[in-house]
Amino acid sequence: MPKDAELLSLKWVFVYKFDDDGYLI
16 A cells, blocks of 8 residues: 555656646646
């Protein structure tokens, strides 16, 4: 289960990075 949490964290980091770049917004 810890792997799932790590993957989620990584995905969130990616989303944040993309958001900062203006990809998602």
